[in-house]
Amino acid sequence: MAGDDGDRAAATADADDQDEDAPDAHHGPFLALLVLMEVAFLGWVLSVVVRSLLGGTAALDAYSVGHRVTAAAFLAVEMLIPLVVYVDLLRRPDDPDLEWVHATVMPVVNVLCAVAYFEERRRKLADGSDEPVDESA
Numbered sequence: 001m002a003g004d005d006g007d008r009a010a011a012t013a014d015a016d017d018q019d020e021d022a023p024d025a026h027h028g029p030f031l032a033l034l035v036l037m038e039v040a041f042l043g044w045v046l047s048v049v050v051r052s053l054l055g056g057t058a059a060l061d062a063y064s065v066g067h068r069v070t071a072a073a074f075l076a077v078e079m080l081i082p083l084v085v086y087v088d089l090l091r092r093p094d095d096p097d098l099e100w101v102h103a104t105v106m107p108v109v110n111v112l113c114a115v116a117y118f119e120e121r122r123r124k125l126a127d128g129s130d131e132p133v134d135e136s137a
Helices: 002-021 028-053 065-091 099-105 109-127
Strands: none
Touching (some): 028 065, 028 099, 099 109
16 A cells, blocks of 8 residues: 555656646646636727727717727737737647737737747747747857
């Protein structure tokens, strides 16, 4: 019986070591939930703006039609950027960090994050390596 406990402890320790080495082992599900909530919020705001344009709600009648169209276009782009980055992450042969998707969901900041993401990807492809580029050296 004592030997079984030792084997279980060793197996658990090995499993923990493997989980820590996985890129998104500790925050993967939480990060996915956070991204879904952020995108859902942007989608809800976009739906309110579109409904106000179509006359379905009077919530934004104080704003001109031009402002509401601009807001709808802005929100559509804000939702499109994380989708493009996510699809690109799925296609990459290396194991990229999923935090890029979370970063690209943040309004306005996402444009800078998308530029940084594609710049990192371009550098990795130019180097021909799967290792992250370390610019601090």
